[in-house]
Amino acid sequence: MIELKQLTKTYKTRNKPTTALANLNLSVQKGEIFGVIGHSGAGKSTLIRCINLLERPTSGEVWVGGVNLTSLGQKELQIQRRKISMIFQHFNLLSSSTVYDNIAFPLTLIRTPNSTIKAKVMELLSLVGLEEHKDKYPAQLSGGQKQRVGIARALASDPDVLLCDEATSALDPQTTDSILNLLLDINKRFKLTILLITHEMHVIQNICDRVAVIHDGDIVEQGPVAQVFLKPQHAVTREFIYRESSGQNAYNLILPNSNKGFTQRVKITFLGEQTYDSVLSQIVRETGVNFAILQGTISTIKQVPYGQLLVSFEGDPAGIDQTISKLRARNLDVEVMN
Structure with a gap:
């Protein structure tokens, strides 16, 4: 046009x-x-x-x-x-x-x-x-x-x-x-x-x-x-x-040293109905990885829901890699932050 x-x-x-x-x-x-x-x-x-x-x-x-x-x-x-x-x-x-x-x-x-x-x-x-x-x-x-x-x-x-x-x-x-x-x-x-x-x-x-x-x-x-x-x-x-989103501070967080082993910070993006599904909790139960939510947002883009989580995974490196792979296999966008 x-x-x-x-x-x-x-x-x-x-x-x-x-x-x-x-x-x-x-x-x-x-x-x-x-x-x-x-x-x-x-x-x-x-x-x-x-x-x-x-x-x-x-x-x-x-x-x-x-x-x-x-x-x-x-x-x-x-x-x-x-x-x-x-x-x-x-x-x-x-x-x-x-x-x-x-x-x-x-x-x-x-x-x-x-x-x-x-x-x-x-x-x-x-x-x-x-x-x-x-x-x-x-x-x-x-x-x-x-x-x-x-x-x-x-x-x-x-x-x-x-x-x-x-x-x-x-x-x-x-x-x-x-x-x-x-x-x-x-x-x-x-x-x-x-x-x-x-x-x-x-x-x-x-x-x-x-x-x-x-x-x-x-x-x-x-x-x-x-x-x-x-x-x-x-x-x-x-x-x-x-x-x-007022998220600039969250994405620059410096995490304290952890006594729980290896940590990996990731940003997970949900779009559509998956925004309201318990995908993350289901997958970490399967892989045995612990996580802490550092920042989260749920909103809409032209009436389509979306969510973003900044998460710190804690545990065995192989288990964290498996968690990330399983999240991506569910068509979620996962960006490794560090």
Whole structure:
């Protein structure tokens, strides 16, 4: 659905040119929720604005729905942009217009009949749960309600792609969760392709199918969220993961000397229903190895449970090796830490 090919964006400044994107390649499949995460200044906002050509790339190509947007004239581009909607961190609502009129705004621009506008707006008000607020103005709404108006407005033109520019960054955690659940529902209901940028790992973890990590204007790591989250390869990715899980201290523990013989520290990753199974206790009973849990986490990645344990095995080296082999034979990821 979205294909970025060798995308480069350079800004001319007084002192020297600044490169925001450097030969970036990215592919987003139809109907998926794709997240791009990165620190401030990494190029996230430039990337998302290049997709609908609010920022025109210095070089490279932007393909959306099989159309090369970078090859179009202004009139053709305006037509294609109707298939791409966007929601923003600070909502960008019309302050002097009601909720109803804000949602109707994209339809009035293309001179849609009033009867059609009314039916569409009422449908969207119901979808985002704002029927009772249709005559209010943005100043009378909470942050979460404003973002729901922004989402409804973005859906008014029946887009194929929804771009989310830090859509939850200005919201409290509870409101963030409600907006993420709404985006999940919209994705499932309309098979809408959603690309979101964020600096918050829990946003990626909660709703995305795949994720790309952007750093210094390029993609340094990408893949299915579970793969990237549980086995991060790049230092920037590991920083996001460990900051989210607050596990960085646990993974650097210095174990005291043990009088029980050989010790081996391992990280065990569970995914899916195995997260709740007693696999570890079953296997150590078979091998006779003792263990101590140093740190543990159970959470979900887009409603799929996962768990991670940092464990110290104590006992005979051959028994510990057998324990690790048996865990791996049960399709668990086991990483030897020392």
